[in-house]
Amino acid sequence: MGRMAFVGRRLLQLIPVAVGVTIIVFFMVHLIPGDPARSILGIHATPAKVAELHREWGLNRPLISQYWLFLDRLGHGNLGQSLYYGGSASGLILSHLPATLWLIIYAAVLAVLISVPLAMIAASRKDAIRDHMVRAVPLVGLGMPPFWLGFLLIYGFAISLRLFPVSGYGAGFTGHLRSMFLPSLTVAIALAPVVIRSLRASMLTVLGADFITTARSKGVPGTRLFLRHVLRNAVIPAVTVLGINIGFLIGGTVIIENVFAIPGIGQLMINSIFQRDFPVVQGVTLVFGVLVVLVNLLADLAYAALDPRVRFSR
């Protein structure tokens, strides 16, 4: 199968997933116990207000036509009106998106910077003390609540050592870089255990390959062997692992943005939950779903473009 056919097929596979994502987000309204309009607007809402929301969301129409209405609006980029902030939900989400994207990219970079050296240290001598020490990292890291880790970092680096600001997004590129360091580090540390584990395993596989034995027998020094031969071949699996865990990475931002008061869509989601601002919660959930689907697609396409060995059958 050719490259273009692979891309076409991968895009076709998106259709059922995209439809499913909209169905789940649409049905969130109908999971609300009782009359959704009444429970969203609260007990003090006037009957006129409730009726207005009923009309706006088409709650008195049949389910299928409600879904069509939802899709029709979605097609026009309309996620509904925010009940608390006023204005359109999509506008709100767009203005909060840059901070979240910053956090995701910064955290992914830091996760690679943490995981690659540690995995190399572990794989360089299997079952040695250093290997066991690195392998202990995931055991502790996997059970660590990310928001709690955030507090520890705030206490250590922001309150005690005063190296970084306690919270906020900062201004300008360098401001972002400084302010977003601790939150990105938190997400990166939460992600690192998974990446270290699979990167170590893939490096060990590469180390067992024939071309490594050849290089060793030619007398290639250890560092050069690792940088030129092992790392190059182990990076592709690492990128794949990052791609698979992108949902985890993106989900982690919801929690961390709230700990560090970063004005991203994760903070918007939690604030809107407290204000019972349903259209915004619904919109953010949809955007998160779309984000994961798109990043997965990009990872697959990049993978196919980078690695000539990828066969395009399934």
Added chain:
Amino acid sequence: MSAIPLAPGSGPAAVTPERAQKRPARRWYRQPALMAGIVITGVIVILAVAAPLLTSYSPTAQNISQSLAGPGGHHLLGTDQLGRDTWTRLLFGLRLDLRIAFIAVLFPFCLGTILGSLAGYFGGWADTVIMRVVDIVVAFPFYVLVIALVFVLGPGERSIYIAITAVGWVSYARLVRGEILVAKRQDYVLAARASGLPAVRIMGRHLLPNVITQGIVYAMSDIVQDMLAIVTLGYFGLGVPPPTADLGSMINDGQNFLSTHWQLTTIPGLAVVAVGLGLSLIGDGLADLLRPGQS
């Protein structure tokens, strides 16, 4: 020397050397990771179960005159801003969160195993439908969907079970489906089919016992993830409503006193880390035990 040498493979003696090699790895008490995990988890579970016996305070009784007391004296770990004993709240918080985590893992385990078996065994449209649903659920970040569902259903224990089940079953379904796809081509399954056994019996009595170990190993790390989700929901005020002691809400209560009373946020978090460490060690040990040579 008149003994007749045994032909290879004729009798128990020939099997012995191979068995003898495998045996040390198969004895569960010789697995350091598993033992350490069982000890850590065991101590935590005993602390949680025996909580009412280990403290003379109530987890919810307020005593404003004693608020924000330091560790030591009458209060082992000090008190919070409402004068509640931190040690007591820690024990009762662990008790609640562990109970919810252990129950919460059962529903996705069962649902995912059943749907994964059906998809793997029957293939065809059942497989297509189930795996497409899996793709859709996987499209949402775990925390986003759990938080959104608990918000929609209203905070509380019941919503936590529903949300974790709705999101968590997909991992088990993928895992079990993959295992079934391999196992159903094995001779013993073909034999069972050829002898005309009904599909339900083949799946339940022949396939499931052979593929379930992977699911059990995964369940150990899944409990850790559920525990984190429960604590996170508690932190955001979406867990079990106050004043019930919950580790997440304890961390939330303590965050305003981070610079003066760091123990209020640190200790409940350490308890969660300890639970995660114990269960991860059990999971790793079980994996080594059940799938030797694959670690």
